[in-house]
Amino acid sequence: MLIENRKAHFNYEFLETFNVGIELLGLEVKSLRAKLGSLEGAHVIVRGSEAFLVGAYIPAYQPKNAPKGFDERRNRKLILTRKEIHDLAQSESKKGLTIVPISVYNKGRKIKVDIAIARGKKKFDKRETIKKREVERDIRRLYRE
DSSP: OOEEOHHHHHHEEEEEEEEEEEOOOHHHHHHHHTTOOBOTTOEEEEETTEEEEESOBOOOSSGGGSOTTOOTTOOEEEEOOHHHHHHHHHHHHSTTEEEEEEEEEEETTEEEEEEEEEEEOOHHHHHHHHHHHHHHHHHHHHHHO
16 A cells, blocks of 8 residues: 555545545556555546546656656546446535545555545534444454453
8 A cells, every 4th residue: 555545534434435546657666665645635536538647736756856846746647448437427426425546555566446426424423433443343342452
C-alpha cells in the first residue's frame, strides 16, 4: 500500500469497488513509491469515454528538478475497460452517488488505484461507526486482560 484515503472509509459507504491503472509521469511514480502524496478530497469523473482522477495530490519526487509548470493536483487519466467506464458513468449520473479513490498500491511494476462507487454517510451513520469501533476496542482490551 503506497497511499490510503482513510477518511473515505469513514465518510462513505462503498457499494462497488474497481482496481484500475493510472497514467503517471516518472517523477510521480518515484514520489508515490516514496509514499508521498494524498488522496484526501480526490474523486473520479467520467468525461466521454475516459475516466480521470481529480484532486489527488502527488508532488514531484525532487521539486527542484520538476519541469516548469508541473501541477501536483493535475487530472490523471485512469485506465479502465469500456464496460467499467460505462458502469461508472451510469452510477455517476445517479443522485447521491460519487466515485472515490480508496488507495494507491503496487502490483508488480505497475501502480494501481482502488476506486469505489460510494454513497455518503449521514451523521447518525458516522456516530454508529464510532460506537462500533469503541465497542470492538473495549472487547479487545478485555481479552488482553
